[in-house]
Amino acid sequence: MKKIEAIIQPHKLEDVKAALTAIGIEGMTISEVRGHGRQKGHKEVYRGMEYQVDLLPKVKVEMVISVARLDEAIQTILKAARTGKIGDGKIFVSDVQEAIRIRNEDRGEGAL
Amino acid sequence: MPRRMSTLACAVFAVLSSSLSWAQSATAATDARLAAVESAVKSAQSAGDNAWMLVSAALVLMMTGPGLALFYGGLVRRKNVLSTMMHSFILMAVVTVIWAIYGYSLAFGDGNSFIGGLQYFFLNHVGAAPNPDYAATIPQQTYMIYQLMFAIITPALISGAYAERMKFSAMLIFTVLWTTIVYFPMAHMVWGKGGLLNAALGGRIPCFDFAGGTVVHITSGVSALVCALYLGKRRGYGTEPMKPHSLTYSFIGACLLWVGWFGFNAGSALAASPLATSAFVATHFGAAAAALGWLLAEWVHNGKPSMLGGISGCVAGLVAITPASGFVKPFPAMVIGFAAGLLCFFMVTAVKARFGYDDSLDAFGVHGMGGTLGALLTGVFATSEVNDSFKDAAGKTMALGLVDGHAGQVLSQAVGVLISWALAIVGSLVILKVTDLLVGVRATFEDEEEGLDISMHGEEGYNFEA
Numbered sequence: 001m002k003k004i005e006a007i008i009q010p011h012k013l014e015d016v017k018a019a020l021t022a023i024g025i026e027g028m029t030i031s032e033v034r035g036h037g038r039q040k041g042h043k044e045v046y047r048g049m050e051y052q053v054d055l056l057p058k059v060k061v062e063m064v065i066s067v068a069r070l071d072e073a074i075q076t077i078l079k080a081a082r083t084g085k086i087g088d089g090k091i092f093v094s095d096v097q098e099a100i101r102i103r104n105e106d107r108g109e110g111a112l
Numbered sequence: 113m114p115r116r117m118s119t120l121a122c123a124v125f126a127v128l129s130s131s132l133s134w135a136q137s138a139t140a141a142t143d144a145r146l147a148a149v150e151s152a153v154k155s156a157q158s159a160g161d162n163a164w165m166l167v168s169a170a171l172v173l174m175m176t177g178p179g180l181a182l183f184y185g186g187l188v189r190r191k192n193v194l195s196t197m198m199h200s201f202i203l204m205a206v207v208t209v210i211w212a213i214y215g216y217s218l219a220f221g222d223g224n225s226f227i228g229g230l231q232y233f234f235l236n237h238v239g240a241a242p243n244p245d246y247a248a249t250i251p252q253q254t255y256m257i258y259q260l261m262f263a264i265i266t267p268a269l270i271s272g273a274y275a276e277r278m279k280f281s282a283m284l285i286f287t288v289l290w291t292t293i294v295y296f297p298m299a300h301m302v303w304g305k306g307g308l309l310n311a312a313l314g315g316r317i318p319c320f321d322f323a324g325g326t327v328v329h330i331t332s333g334v335s336a337l338v339c340a341l342y343l344g345k346r347r348g349y350g351t352e353p354m355k356p357h358s359l360t361y362s363f364i365g366a367c368l369l370w371v372g373w374f375g376f377n378a379g380s381a382l383a384a385s386p387l388a389t390s391a392f393v394a395t396h397f398g399a400a401a402a403a404l405g406w407l408l409a410e411w412v413h414n415g416k417p418s419m420l421g422g423i424s425g426c427v428a429g430l431v432a433i434t435p436a437s438g439f440v441k442p443f444p445a446m447v448i449g450f451a452a453g454l455l456c457f458f459m460v461t462a463v464k465a466r467f468g469y470d471d472s473l474d475a476f477g478v479h480g481m482g483g484t485l486g487a488l489l490t491g492v493f494a495t496s497e498v499n500d501s502f503k504d505a506a507g508k509t510m511a512l513g514l515v516d517g518h519a520g521q522v523l524s525q526a527v528g529v530l531i532s533w534a535l536a537i538v539g540s541l542v543i544l545k546v547t548d549l550l551v552g553v554r555a556t557f558e559d560e561e562e563g564l565d566i567s568m569h570g571e572e573g574y575n576f577e578a
Contacts, residue, residue, distance in 0.1 A: 044355065045414050047424060047474060048461030051353055 001096040001109060002070050006061045007035065007089040008081040013059045019080035020063075025073055027112065028063040038086055058089060064096050066109050154249075158242075161249040164384035165258055171375025172261035176200050176268050179372050183365030183427070184272055187473045190357040191563025192276045193573040199271035199283060206284065207264045207291055215263060216256050218296040220246065225308040225316065228300045232256075245305045245313060247382040258379060263299070266328045267291050272475030273336030277346050277560055280568040282553040286543055294331055294539040298532055302327050309528050311502065319528030320494050320512065320521070322391065323380035325435025325487040326532040333480025334536035336471060342544045343553060345470035347560055359420055366423035370399055373430045377437035390498050391437040395430065398437075398449030402429020405453025413461070421457070428456035428478050432486030439494035439512060448489045452482045484529055491525035 008016060013030065020028065034055040041054040065073055074091060082088055101111040181200040188196045207215070212235055220243075221228035232238050235256070243252040267287045274283070301307040302321050309326075311318035321327060346354065356362060377395040381388035406425025411417040432452030433445055440448070459477035471477060494513030496502070502510040511518040547553055554560075559567035566572060 045416070045418065046356055046420055048465060049354070051355055 001064055001099060001112070002067055003062065003064045003094050003096045004070075004073060004077070005092045005094075006077050006081065007033065007058050007091075008061060008077075009083065009088060010057055010059045012081045012083070012088075013061070015080040016061060016077055019076045020073065023072060023076055025063065025065060025069065025076075028061055030062075031060045033058050033060045037090065056087070064099060064112060066112065158249045161247075161383040161385075162251065162254055164388065165247075165250050165254045165379060165382065168375035168379025169254070169258040169261050171372045172258070172265065172379065173204065175369050175372035175376065176261075176265045177204055179365050179368035180265065180268055181365065182361045183369060183423075184275060184362075184473050186358040186361030186363075186365060187272075187356040188275050189354060189563070190574060191565055191572075193357065193361075193565065194571060195280070195564035195568050196271065196275050198280070198569065199275065200268040202284070203264050203268045203287060206288060207267065208260060210288060210291065211260045211263055215291065215296055216259065218292070219263070219299040220256075220259065220304050222305055223300065225306060226301060227297050228304050246303075249383055255382070258382075259299070259303075262324060262328060262376075263291060263295055266295055266324075266332045269329070269332035269475055269479050270336045270339060272473035272479075273340040273471045274343055275472040276564065277343055277472075277555055278339075278553060279551065279555050279559075280564070281551045282547050285547045285550060286553070289543045289546065290335065290540065293543060294335065294535055295327075298327050298331050298535055301531070302528070309531065317524055317527050319487075319524050320439055320490050321435045321487065321528065322438035322490075323377045323434045325432075325483045325490065326528050329431045329434060329479040329483025330487065330529060330532040331536045333476050333478070333483055334533050335540040336475035337469065337480060338537055338540040339544065340469045340471040340476065342541070345468075346472065347557065349470045350468075356420065363419060363423055366427055370426055370430065373399070373434075377434060381438060387438055387499060387501075390441075393442050394437045394440055394445035395433055397442045397445040398433030398452075399426045399429045401446035401449035402426055402432065402453035402456075405429070405450040406457045407453075409454050409457040413457075424460070424474070424478065425453040425457070428452045428482045431479050431482035432489070434483070435487045436490040436493060439490055439499050441493075441495065441498055444489075444493035444515070448486060448493065451489070452485055455485055456482050484533075487525050487529050488522065491522035494521060 006016070010032070017028070020026070034057055036054050036056055041052060041056060044051045044053055061077075063073070070093070074093070077091060098107065099109070099111040100107055177197075177200055181197040184200065185193045185197045214230075214233055216235065216238065217230050217232035218228045221230060221232045223229040238252050238256050240251040240253065242248050242250055243255060246252075247255045267290055270287075270290070271283070278286075301309045301315075302319060303310065305313045307313070307315050309315050309317050309319035309321070311320050319326065348354070373395055374392050378388045378392035381391055403422050403426040406421050406428065407417040410421040429449035429452050432448050433440075436445065436448055456474075456478050459481045460471075460474045464471060464474070464477060490513065492514045495516050496509045496512050499512065500509045502512065504510050513521045544553060555564060555567065
């Protein structure tokens with residue numbers, strides 16, 4: 001099993017969700033996050049006090065899927081989340097040791 | 113023959129006397145009707161004036177809560193929103209009580225040049241009968257409650273300087289002492305009968321202050337600077353971000369202030385009169401021009417006009433037009449407002465940065481400086497064409513400001529400004545020192561870090577888990 005963490009532009013969330021649903025991947029967890037990579041922030045001024053805002057709002061999509069579907073899922077996210085501009089985000093993939101469904105204690109890929 | 117004569121005489125006399133008594137009774141009836149009409153006219157005028165003054169009193173209270181509470185509450189960080197709103201709200205309760213006990217009497221009782229007497233202690237003799245010295249057509253009780261709303265908002269304005277770092281107990285002690293030692297004497301000097309600066313009721317230095325440029329805005333704004341310097345900067349000032357947490361609150365608050373200010377300024381005519389209309393118009397025009405002045409300066413200086421700049425400018429203009437509102441025509445009102453927008457922008461950006469004092473929400477930059485500018489320009493633009501209530505010994509209408517050819521008024525205004533600055537500086541310093549000795553003025557490091565909402569009041573403004 002693999003875990004995909006995709007940090008994307010907030011306005012691309014609906015596209016990514018729709019694209020993943022279309023290929024049959026429905027389980028995911030979403031959180032609003034702030035961060036920055038190479039994208040520069042912006043300047044804000046309040047009554048003469050200047051603030052450089054570096055941490056920008058993003059959305060993090062997390063899902064755990066079988067190894068067999070990994071490439072397909074990544075391609076789908078890439079296609080749906082891309083605008084071509086700096087700030088589109090990143091995808092991280094990591095191994096997952098175990099998955100357990102709380103309701104009936106299913107284990108492994110059967111619990112996904 | 114003589115008998116006939118006497119009969120005739122009797123008859124003539126009878127006719128004459130009956131017509132005379134008829135005429136007499138006719139005069140009496142007319143007099144009674146006239147008296148009835150006069151009293152009806154009087155009570156009609158009183159009804160009109162009283163209606164407007166009660167609405168004005170409510171409008172001025174609305175400026176403190178929710179107006180100022182939202183304006184200031186939005187400008188602080190999220191962890192201090194409730195404590196900042198409380199700074200305004202608690203004064204609606206505390207000042208009301210001390211006003212009833214001794215405040216109204218010290219401000220408006222017959223006293224000396226500096227402070228009122230005690231005849232209105234516990235609101236004694238303050239009832240439905242008008243006090244002709246102040247407002248002849250409304251119950252004195254209306255005048256009393258209207259003036260109370262000014263005594264509430266003035267100390268609330270200072271909270272902009274000590275927000276986010278003053279202990280609540282210290283804030284209460286400071287405010288009660290400040291209202292007593294600074295506000296009541298200043299209100300008496302400018303508006304009380306026989307006050308040193310009272311232009312209408314026998315002051316030695318007649319200073320024009322229609323709705324509180326010196327009494328409200330200079331005293332509060334200058335005291336705010338003293339507080340900012342005495343308390344020191346908020347921890348992390350200049351190194352940690354201290355962005356306003358909700359400019360949408362501030363926007364709502366500022367717009368409520370703009371509307372409430374019609375009660376503040378036009379209400380200061382103390383009647384539903386043409387002078388009230390004139391003050392209403394001047395107030396509105398001043399606010400509009402000031403918003404544009406600040407935005408223009410900001411656009412040129414920063415490259416972007418901000419919403420916060422627009423509402424800050426409008427408040428600065430409302431402050432500056434306050435002393436002038438019952439004395440100036442619409443276009444001078446716009447000049448005063450525009451100048452205030454530029455000056456206050458300069459104060460809160462350049463001057464504050466240059467000297468490095470932490471006037472958290474710019475109470476000094478906006479109220480202290482806007483009030484000073486307005487008080488001085490009142491001496492320039494005041495004209496008897498707007499306000500002809502000032503008569504000389506011969507009953508002739510007096511020239512008011514520089515535009516009327518009375519240059520000396522600018523000097524009188526400057527004296528009023530100096531006195532209010534001096535009283536605010538000395539009074540605030542002494543009161544802060546006393547408060548510091550009693551309970552300590554500043555919140556502890558931990559309390560300030562945690563935020564005053566939790567450390568002083570045991571609650572949070574935003575409970576996301578709820």
